[in-house]
Amino acid sequence: MTMIYRLYMICFIMLGSNVPVGAVQPLPSSTGVQYAVIIAGIGGEPQYVDQNWQRSSGIYEVLKEEHKFAENQLFLLVENPAMDPAIPARKSTLEEIQNTFDLLGQRMQSEDDLFIILIGHGSATGRGAKLNISGPDLSASALNTLLDKVKSRYLVIVNGASSSAPFINALSGPNRVIITATKSGGERLATVFSTHFMAALSMVNSDLDKDGQVSLLETFNYTRLKTAEWYEEQGRLATEHPLLDDNGDQSGSREPGDKAPDGALARRIRFGRQAPIAGQSAGTGEAIALRKKIETLQEQINTLRWEKDALTPETYSERLEVLLIQLAQTNRERKAMQEEP
Numbered sequence: 001m002t003m004i005y006r007l008y009m010i011c012f013i014m015l016g017s018n019v020p021v022g023a024v025q026p027l028p029s030s031t032g033v034q035y036a037v038i039i040a041g042i043g044g045e046p047q048y049v050d051q052n053w054q055r056s057s058g059i060y061e062v063l064k065e066e067h068k069f070a071e072n073q074l075f076l077l078v079e080n081p082a083m084d085p086a087i088p089a090r091k092s093t094l095e096e097i098q099n100t101f102d103l104l105g106q107r108m109q110s111e112d113d114l115f116i117i118l119i120g121h122g123s124a125t126g127r128g129a130k131l132n133i134s135g136p137d138l139s140a141s142a143l144n145t146l147l148d149k150v151k152s153r154y155l156v157i158v159n160g161a162s163s164s165a166p167f168i169n170a171l172s173g174p175n176r177v178i179i180t181a182t183k184s185g186g187e188r189l190a191t192v193f194s195t196h197f198m199a200a201l202s203m204v205n206s207d208l209d210k211d212g213q214v215s216l217l218e219t220f221n222y223t224r225l226k227t228a229e230w231y232e233e234q235g236r237l238a239t240e241h242p243l244l245d246d247n248g249d250q251s252g253s254r255e256p257g258d259k260a261p262d263g264a265l266a267r268r269i270r271f272g273r274q275a276p277i278a279g280q281s282a283g284t285g286e287a288i289a290l291r292k293k294i295e296t297l298q299e300q301i302n303t304l305r306w307e308k309d310a311l312t313p314e315t316y317s318e319r320l321e322v323l324l325i326q327l328a329q330t331n332r333e334r335k336a337m338q339e340e341p
Contacts, residue, residue, distance in 0.1 A: 034271070035069075035113070035114050036114070036116075037100055037101075037114070038059055038119070039077045039097060040077070042092075042121070042133060043120070048121070052079065053079075053083045056117075057087055060074060067214075067271045071088065079134060091134065092133045093133060094135055094136045094142070110152065113156070114155050116143070117158045118131050120161050123188070128170065129163055129165075129167055129170065140171060144170055153175065154175050154176070155175065156216060160194035162240070165180045165187070172250040177245070181194070181240050183240075183243055183254070189239040193240055196223045196226040197219065200218075200222040200223045216269040216271070217244075241254060242254070244263065246264065246265035247261055268299070287337060290330060290333055291334070297327040304319055
């Protein structure tokens with residue numbers, strides 16, 4: 001079979017199954033549940049105490065109101081939990097953080113996703129990086145130990161603090177996305193990253209491909225660009241340069257995406273919205289199995305596209321054809337199931 005004919009057949013199959021050619025995307029929702037832990041450290045001065053609260057509670061509200069995270073899927077830990085009695089919060093101590101992960105360890109399943117968002121002031125020395133909190137600080141190594149307590153599909157750690165880059169070295173691994181506000185532990189000044197990250201979570205700002213959802217990659221790119229713009233508008237030399245690592249190589253990219261080693265996983269991860277609520281059913285057993293199969297095929301196609309340059313054109317097209325046919329067939333099965341009375 002010639003390559004031209006093979007590509008023609010692929011297009012015919014994909015069009016017949018209502019799957020856009022060349023635009024394999026993740027499903028709008030996951031068969032698992034998404035959880036988020038938001039941790040704001042100590043401010044030191046009143047302006048930073050208030051700033052940390054505004055950023056952390058703001059992110060909490062966006063995830064709850066816009067992305068439909070239920071309250072039992074959100075955990076907010078701050079310096080002063082009494083800032084707003086209407087928002088359930090705990091004190092951001094190492095003990096409370098450990099208690100939160102103990103609870104998540106009991107609650108989370110292997111198909112669930114966990115977002116961890118750190119806000120405040122960080123520090124980094126030869127002994128590692130930390131987020132400054134009340135009492136003993138939260139170190140990157142301690143956080144890595146806590147992550148071992150939870151079962152998950154994807155883990156996302158967003159550290160918006162100063163000196164946050166070493167968290168990439170400590171936490172990088174398979175099925176993990178690590179985002180930091182700085183490119184090194186030496187960028188020690190207060191950051192504006194978290195303010196722009198909060199804005200980036202809104203679909204109005206970050207839904208660049210207009211598919212009704214916000215991907216982690218879209219969120220990062222919006223935050224990165226707005227952070228740079230802020231320094232330009234202030235006429236100041238930028239003292240923070242965000243990084244994203246999602247391929248487990250302990251090295252972050254400034255501009256993740258198609259031409260960078262990072263970005264493939266971040267593109268697939270979407271925030272909340274249509275994901276199931278904890279305690280509610282995600283559908284019948286057969287429907288769940290089909291959704292999982294589709295997600296697996298989509299991941300295999302995305303991986304194959306990353307490996308394209310290492311394959312001969314014939315091998316690449318043959319493997320792509322097999323996966324696209326399987327995806328089209330599975331999508332037809334899923335569509336037929338949805339149309340059944």
